[in-house]
Amino acid sequence: MRGFLLVRAIFVIVVVYTAALIRPIDGPFVFSAALGLAVALGIVAAEARLRDAAVTNLLGGLLGFLVGLTIAKMIGTALFWADTANTKVRFLHGLIIVVLPYLGAVLGARKGEWLEPAKFLSLFRDARPQKRYRILDTSVIIDGRVAEIVEAGFLDGTLVVPQFVLKELQFVADSSDPLKRNRGRRGLDILHRIQKMAGVEVLISDLDFPQVKEVDMKLIELARTMLGRIVTNDFNLNKVAQLRGVEVLNINELANSLKPVVLPGEVMNVFIIKEGKEYNQGVAYLDDGTMVVVDNARTRIGRNLDIVVTSVLQTTAGRMIFGRHAEAANGLEAVERNGREDTGRRPRPAAQA
Numbered sequence: 001m002r003g004f005l006l007v008r009a010i011f012v013i014v015v016v017y018t019a020a021l022i023r024p025i026d027g028p029f030v031f032s033a034a035l036g037l038a039v040a041l042g043i044v045a046a047e048a049r050l051r052d053a054a055v056t057n058l059l060g061g062l063l064g065f066l067v068g069l070t071i072a073k074m075i076g077t078a079l080f081w082a083d084t085a086n087t088k089v090r091f092l093h094g095l096i097i098v099v100l101p102y103l104g105a106v107l108g109a110r111k112g113e114w115l116e117p118a119k120f121l122s123l124f125r126d127a128r129p130q131k132r133y134r135i136l137d138t139s140v141i142i143d144g145r146v147a148e149i150v151e152a153g154f155l156d157g158t159l160v161v162p163q164f165v166l167k168e169l170q171f172v173a174d175s176s177d178p179l180k181r182n183r184g185r186r187g188l189d190i191l192h193r194i195q196k197m198a199g200v201e202v203l204i205s206d207l208d209f210p211q212v213k214e215v216d217m218k219l220i221e222l223a224r225t226m227l228g229r230i231v232t233n234d235f236n237l238n239k240v241a242q243l244r245g246v247e248v249l250n251i252n253e254l255a256n257s258l259k260p261v262v263l264p265g266e267v268m269n270v271f272i273i274k275e276g277k278e279y280n281q282g283v284a285y286l287d288d289g290t291m292v293v294v295d296n297a298r299t300r301i302g303r304n305l306d307i308v309v310t311s312v313l314q315t316t317a318g319r320m321i322f323g324r325h326a327e328a329a330n331g332l333e334a335v336e337r338n339g340r341e342d343t344g345r346r347p348r349p350a351a352q353a
Contacts, residue, residue: 008044015040057112064108068101075100132157133203133228134249135219138168140232142187145251147194155249158201160228161191164208164218220246259288262321266309268292270323272300286321295324 019036020029050058075096082089134157140146141161149155169191173184195202209221216237223230223246230241233251241248262268270284270292282297282305294307307323 008047012037012040012044015043053109054112056115057109060112060115061105061109064104064106065101066104067108068104069097071104072097072100133160133223133226134158135160135162135205135223135226135228135230136165137219137230137232137234137237138165138172138187138215139234139237140251141165141169141190142172142183143233143251144186144190145233145255146231147190149251149254150194150200151197155231157228158203159194159231160203160205160222160226162205162207162218162222164215166204168215216240220244223247255288256319259286259290259319262309262312264309264311267306268309268323269304269306270294271304272297272302275301290319290321292321292323295322297325300325 016033016036019039020033023029023032025031025035076093079089079093082093084090084093134155136146136159146155150159169184169187171184172180173188175181175184191202194200205222205226207222207225209218212218212221216234219230219232219237220241222228223241224244229247229249230237231249231251232238235252238248238250270286272282272284272294274283275281275298276283276293278295280296280298282294282301284292284294284305286292292307294305295310297305297307305325307325309321309323311322313320313322
């Protein structure tokens with residue numbers, strides 16, 4: 001900072017000394033020195049303002065000044081026929097030379113941000129909003145939940161169904177296995193239902209990649225080509241696509257994120273459906289499919305039961321809740337509490353002699 005102040009002081013002294021030496025104003029040298037001081041201080045003030053300006057603004061101001069000066073010179077050349085001896089013509093010519101460079105410098109400095117590479121390239125791009133493509137996988141179509149998500153409006157953009165996915169669905173629908181055949185037909189029905197939804201754009205893509213054999217890899221290549229996202233519930237496809245830099249919308253992850261949060265110690269009511277793997281366990285399911293394993297509930301199969309949550313296990317495949325029968329837990333706590341009280345009231349054994 002001190003270095004800048006020293007340089008500015010030297011600059012002011014040099015300008016004042018030069019003005020006093022040359023004497024641009026007739027009369028005592030004090031008037032010329034005062035003029036030099038005023039000019040030097042003005043230049044220092046302008047330098048202080050320009051120091052905080054962006055480089056793009058400075059470059060824009062310089063380019064605008066040069067463009068304005070060039071236009072003023074062209075206008076002056078075009079008016080060669082005018083009478084330069086006339087004071088009005090000379091004033092107009094001088095005004096053009098001063099005003100146009102000034103306007104160019106001011107406008108160029110204000111619009112200098114357009115010299116940034118990103119904004120400059122945006123001038124040559126399509127200003128219309130880009131479409132967002134959502135490429136449907138075979139598994140997510142057969143799953144069927146995507147239809148409810150689209151109908152609720154949580155999956156926006158253009159839904160893309162590749163031809164190779166349709167072929168795979170048709171192959172499954174024509175299978176001799178009744179289970180596979182029903183799943184394939186269900187997937188075709190889901191697509192037909194989505195196409196009938198109002199405000200939903202469905203695109204059947206003919207893009208194919210003959211050099212790629214696996215359907216999952218074709219989906220990844222199609223997502224790269226269309227700059228879209230893959231909609232799936234396949235865990236392996238999700239991981240492979242993320243490793244290859246393709247964004248994925250996983251229906252299972254969405255379903256898990258929408259499940260209610262349960263903390264240990266909370267009381268909930270469940271319906272015991274079947275026996276658990278461990279001794280005296282019962283198994284229940286919540287409305288969202290979450291499995292609840294309950295201790296001391298084997299004898300309560302087929303009945304509603306109030307349980308106390310003991311722990312929650314979150315895995316990549318889903319979530320499991322562990323709990324125990326509330327009444328049994330309260331009875332056990334009462335027994336333990338009574339046992340501690342009896343131990344406290346029990347007389348101490350007499351000391352042996």
